[in-house]
Amino acid sequence: VIDIRKLYAQSDAFTYDPGFTSTASCESKITYIDGDQGVLLHRGYPIDQLASQANFLETCYLLLHGELPSAAEYEKFESTITRHTMLHAQFDRFFDGFRRDAHPMAIMTGAVGALSAFYHDSLDIHDAQQREISAHRLIAKMPTIAARAFKYSVGQPFVHPKNNLSYAENFLRMCFAVPAEDYVVDPALVRAMDRIFILHADHEQNASTSTVRLAGSSGANPFACIAAGIACLWGPSHGGANEEALNMLREIGTPEKIPEFIAGVKDRRYKLMGFGHRVYKNYDPRAKVMQTSAYEVLAATGRENDPLFQVAKELEAVALKDDFFVERKLFPNVDFYSGITLSAMGFPTTMFTVLFALARTVGWIAQWKEMIEDPGQKIGRPRQLYTGATQRDFVPLSQRG
Ligand code: ACO
Numbered sequence: 001v002i003d004i005r006k007l008y009a010q011s012d013a014f015t016y017d018p019g020f021t022s023t024a025s026c027e028s029k030i031t032y033i034d035g036d037q038g039v040l041l042h043r044g045y046p047i048d049q050l051a052s053q054a055n056f057l058e059t060c061y062l063l064l065h066g067e068l069p070s071a072a073e074y075e076k077f078e079s080t081i082t083r084h085t086m087l088h089a090q091f092d093r094f095f096d097g098f099r100r101d102a103h104p105m106a107i108m109t110g111a112v113g114a115l116s117a118f119y120h121d122s123l124d125i126h127d128a129q130q131r132e133i134s135a136h137r138l139i140a141k142m143p144t145i146a147a148r149a150f151k152y153s154v155g156q157p158f159v160h161p162k163n164n165l166s167y168a169e170n171f172l173r174m175c176f177a178v179p180a181e182d183y184v185v186d187p188a189l190v191r192a193m194d195r196i197f198i199l200h201a202d203h204e205q206n207a208s209t210s211t212v213r214l215a216g217s218s219g220a221n222p223f224a225c226i227a228a229g230i231a232c233l234w235g236p237s238h239g240g241a242n243e244e245a246l247n248m249l250r251e252i253g254t255p256e257k258i259p260e261f262i263a264g265v266k267d268r269r270y271k272l273m274g275f276g277h278r279v280y281k282n283y284d285p286r287a288k289v290m291q292t293s294a295y296e297v298l299a300a301t302g303r304e305n306d307p308l309f310q311v312a313k314e315l316e317a318v319a320l321k322d323d324f325f326v327e328r329k330l331f332p333n334v335d336f337y338s339g340i341t342l343s344a345m346g347f348p349t350t351m352f353t354v355l356f357a358l359a360r361t362v363g364w365i366a367q368w369k370e371m372i373e374d375p376g377q378k379i380g381r382p383r384q385l386y387t388g389a390t391q392r393d394f395v396p397l398s399q400r401g
Pocket residue numbers: 236237238239241265270271272273274275276277278279328330333334335
C-alpha cells in the first residue's frame with residue numbers, strides 16, 4: 001500500500017493548479033461527492049434520504065460526530081443547542097452601529113467575527129471540550145444573529161428565541177413574528193425551511209469551506225474562521241448566486257423573453273445564474289430536492305402560479321435542450337430554485353445568502369474540527385508561479401525622472 005502522504009512529503013513536485021481544479025487540500029471523512037453521477041453523501045448517507053427523513057439538528061449531529069444520534073443523544077444535543085441560542089445583551093449596541101440599509105451579509109460577517117470578543121472561554125482550539133462548546137454556540141446563535149440582521153434591516157424590534165420550538169420554527173418565528181404577538185408558523189414552511197438547511201449543511205471543499213480551513217490552519221479561533229467563511233460565501237459565484245438567480249428571473253420576467261436572454265448568455269454578456277457547478281457535471285442532487293420544496297412552499301403560500309416559477313421551469317427546460325449548455329454540462333444547481341422558495345416564504349433577496357451561511361455553519365465547523373483534530377495538519381500555504389520582474393537595482397526617487 002502506498003502511503004500517499006509520505007510520497008508527497010518526499011517529492012519536490014510543484015503543481016500549478018489555478019482554482020484548485022485537481023488538487024486535494026485535505027483528507028476528510030465528512031462528505032462525499034461524485035460529480036459525474038450526481039451523488040452527495042454525508043457520512044455515507046445520501047442527501048435525498050437525509051432531506052426526506054432526518055431533521056436539520058440530526059444532520060448537524062451526524063456531520064459533527066460521524067454517526068446519527070440515538071434518541072438519548074439527540075435529546076441531549078437539542079437541549080444543548082437550545083441553551084445557547086441567546087446573544088449577549090451587549091450585542092444590542094453592536095447591531096445599532098450598523099446602517100439600517102447595510103447588507104445583512106455585512107452584518108453577519110461582523111457579528112459572527114465579534115462572537116470571539118464575547119466568548120473568551122471557548123477560544124482554546126487545543127481543548128476538545130472548548131472546540132465542542134464553540135461548535136454548539138455557533139450552530140445555536142446563527143439563527144438568532146440572522147433573524148436579528150433581518151429585523152434590523154426592516155426596522156422592526158427583535159424577537160427573542162423561543163426555545164420550546166424546533167430549530168427551523170424558532171428561526172421563522174424570530175424573522176416573521178412581531179414581539180408579544182401570537183404567531184404560529186405554518187408547519188409546511190417549517191418543514192421546507194428545515195429541508196433547505198439540510199441541503200446547504202455541507203459540501204466538502206468548496207470555496208468558503210476551504211477558506212475556513214485555511215484560516216483555521218493558522219490556529220485562528222473558530223468564530224474568526226467562520227466569519228472568514230461567511231465573507232467568502234457572499235460572492236456571486238458561490239453562495240451569493242441564489243440572490244443573483246432570483247434577480248435574473250425577475251429581469252427576464254416572462255417566458256417569452258427567455259430566447260433573448262439565452263442569446264445573451266451565449267454571447268457571454270452574462271451567465272445563467274443558478275446553473276453550472278465545479279464538481280457536478282451531470283446534475284446537482286440538491287437541486288431536485290429544492291425543486292420539490294419550491295412546489296410545496298408555493299402551494300402552502302397559495303402562489304402555485306407564481307410567474308417567476310413559470311419562468312424558471314421554462315428556462316430550465318430550454319437550457320437542458322440547448323447544445324451550449326449540454327456541451328458544457330451545465331445543469332441547475334441548488335441555487336436555481338432556492339430563491340423562488342425563500343421569496344415565497346417572505347424573505348427579501350438580501351437574506352438568501354444569510355440563510356445559506358446559517359445552514360453551512362455546521363459544515364464549516366465540522367470541517368474545522370476535523371482539521372484541528374488531524375495529527376498531520378499543517379498551516380495552509382499555497383505556492384505560486386511568479387511571473388513578475390526579474391531582480392533589478394533600486395533607483396532613488398530623485399533619479400527616476
Ligand atoms: N452560464 C453560462 N455559461 C457558463 C455558466 C453559467 N452559469 N457556468 C459555466 N459556464 C461556461 C463557462 O463560460 C465556460 O465556457 P467556455 O468553456 O466556453 O469558456 C464553461 O461553461 C466552463 O465554465 P467554468 O467557469 O470553467 O466552470 P467552473 O467550474 O470554473 O465554474 C461555477 C463553476 C462558478 C459554479 C460556474 O458554473 C458559474 O459561475 N455559475 C453561475 C453561478 C452559480 O450559480 N454559482 C453557484 C454555484 S453552487 C454553490 O455555490 C452553492
